[in-house]
Amino acid sequence: MKYYLVALVFWIVSYSAFSQDEKQLEELNIIATKLNKYYVDSINVYISRKDIEALQPDDLGELLKKLPGVNVKSYGGLGGLKTVSIRGLSGQHTSFVVDGFSQTNAQTGQINMGQVQLDNIESIVVQRGGTSELKIPTIAQLSGNAIVLESFQAKAPTIPFQQKLITKFGSFGQNDYTYIGKTGKEKLFGGIYFKYRSANGEYPFKYMNYKTQLSGIRKNNDFTDINSGFNLSYQPVKNHTINFQIQYSETHQGVPGAVVLYNDLAKQRLNTTNLQIKADYNGKVKAIGYRFYYSFMNDSLHYNDPDYLNITGELIASYRNKSHDAGFSMGIPLGKYFQFNTGVQEIISNLHSVESLNASPARFHFLSFAKTSFHAKKWNAVAQIGLQNIAEINRNGEKAPNRTRVNPFVEVRYHVHKNISLIAFYRNSFRMPNFSELYYNNIGNNNLKPEDAHQINLTTSYTIVDKNNIYLGLQASGYYQHVDNLILAIPTKNLFVWSIQNIGKNEVKGADAILSFSWSFGKHWSTQLTANYTFQQSLDLSDKNSPSYKQQVAYNPLHIVNGDFSISYRGIGIRYSNFYSSERYALNQNIPANRIDGFWISDLTLFSKFNIDKHNSVRFQFTIKNISDASYAYVKSFIMPGRHYLFTFVYEFI
């Protein structure tokens, strides 16, 4: 019943910690030009602005599906709900960080990736291993994994005034207008961001109703949303910075639900607003870096079903979710080879609903960690211990018991050769049951325990060729995950009476591989080929007597393949992007009746960029998505759009 959830992660070489020019980027760029010599050390995955522009994803969910080990569940196209699971861990094990601030939603435990827009995002990192970056709040150090975003406006302008204007027009009535501007210098700068997006969402779809081809138009799939933000950064003295951000977003959308045979009369509506106010102070005294941060979030959700067959003739559910999030982190070099990092964070969340929730819960989540890193020429090692305490109150009913957890993380990397490295880690983490699971009327269970996860990973990276404008790099990982106390919603007395219980166990054995090739030839030609493959066996170990015991968990394909090829001449080029997912099952019992067919989706993009002068440029892009007009679904009965088009115009003064 519940469900879903990012910046730049830096791995800072231990003793050269906190200054920008000393950072080494160690994420693996899986899409862009090449894996450079730093990237081969990493198990974190990095996506640049260039990649985002090339792919033109509708939202973060659509982009993340291009990454190895990421499994996206999409409940429709534009504007629809999208959740991700990374290496078989559900979305609630993933922390979401933007510009150094974590975003939490205690009601659902995760962020809807379908609502995260990327026009102002400069980079995305999927953090699978550890990081020492001070900008990463404690919660993202301790969670199963993290998605970390950095925005354009949060970085100091490189010239006194920079701006971008982006407009998009596409199928299904899509209109999209974005303006981002920032001005000032490193000492003092500020920025604004505004985006308006709307679409009627009425896409045609095809559905094989046994032997009868069913064609229809998706109805009640419209949306209108705005996203806006303002930020200010001030550096009173060198190495000391104060940042302030305020963001507001609002969404109005239809909720089409599944394609139900013979019934396309859904009229449900969903309106959400989100206000965030954030501030941090970053300082450095000698070699010791530190950061104080605080954020406030006010999230509201209003759901309406005008056809609900109760005595009032409609269903209204509204929720208000507030959180205060404050923390401190610090890094201290200890001699030549060691570094010590520590951090604390307190997140206070509460949930209130007039119509839909008898309970009035509040959560006090305290997090802390201590980490020691060792860095030598060939060896790096990290040992981290996390301590968390969760206390809850419920002003109207029974509260969940307080929980305390100690979670270790260890990572070792060995540079076999300058082009070959081995990285291994073990992480123990957990996710708390969300407020819906604990307190939802009638089905919530306030005795739920946290869901515990154990991850073991082994990664090797190899730069095969890196000369004469040719690059070829390869990375491969194997991993094992085990989840205990898996939280599942199950019907009990009948299909109308559900309960949430810690009755699940899940074991994941996976492997992924990434290949990156780039070649610049002639005077103005360049070509790229990137591919990744994920194998993931995720088995249900919940009940030995169940027919689904040791069968592949629902909605986890065994194989996912991504392959992108591009070629360009003087900024004019073409990109061919492919995504393949093998079959999956709608339920844990892997029988033909539950099978959802695998699919292969290809997108084709034509792009051209013209530099008017040193700072002014315009870019045109035309994308055909789902070229073959394939009928496919990630989730049973949630049919995705067939072939559709997107035209993008970008003016940049940067």
Added chain:
Amino acid sequence: MNLYKLVIICLLVVSCKKDKHNDGVNTPVDYFKNGLLVVNEGLFQQNNSSLSWIDFSTGLINNEVFEQKTDRQLGDTGNDIGRYGNKIYVVVTTSSTLEILDAKNGNSLKQINMVDGGTPKQPRFVAFTNGKAFISCFDGYVDVLDTTSLTITQRIKVGANPNEIHVANNKIYTVNSGGLSYPNVDSTISVIDPISLVETQKIVVGKNPYRITSDNAGNLYIVVQTGLNTVATQLVKVKPTLEIDTVFNWPVNLMTKVGSNIMIYTLTESNQAAIQLFNPTTKSIVNSNFIDASLFTTFYGAQYDAHRNQIYCFDAMSYVNSGYVRVFTSNGVPVKNYQIRLNPSKTLIYE
């Protein structure tokens, strides 16, 4: 290795994989004879409701009867199936349709979209008398269908979210659950006259009534909740004169008439399940362990076959695994199991 080789290798790996399970060869059925036609509810928003044919002569199971007969799927949440004359009526709740089939061979005669003013009626159960089918709809009405013209001729206003519908004493009774207004649920049953086609009476029987049956003397038995903020249930006996006779404080969940007795499935708050035999005449449990409840993962209803003198019980297998029809003798002795599709809940018995 380039992308395309990698992709091709992956596809080969995928295409070589065989299904480990086979849920039936689904040999086409020409005529229904000597077997069961079971409706499997499926799961909400999965469009996987189905009809299974269990052939007692051959032991074969066909889980795609409806699809093979119509070239299309049944839809979402098939909730009830009934036979009247030479026609079968399948009530599909979430798709909001009534499927009418030829009772001999299952061929489709008509599909009726149960929609009123753009709002799905969400039909739940069907009962028959006087040449008419009475279909309880969650929007607060009982629809009257002429079984000759196959058209809805009238809507009869009843209580909130009427659920099971039952014919006895030359009357039609429907339980008004009001479940969608929880906790402000309904607590009545409606009585409909099959001639005048009006609701003649509505009586209070207890919170959230959702199941109804009757004994040979015309007494009604209704499963209700014990009170607010609880899912605990009890059984209410109502005389044909509509006076409440007895309230049995047994946590009855489902019930089925077996001969002159009523088989009841009880489930306590601590999930202690029992399948017992209740004698309506003596108002007593005559066998507290009539059928061994531990043989079921999720008991989901039963029907008695007077012709073969055996009982067909449905096991929903936690609602997410392929269900079973488990066959018992009239003494509660297990005979055979048939694995079919998701959430079997009702069957038509063919001699």
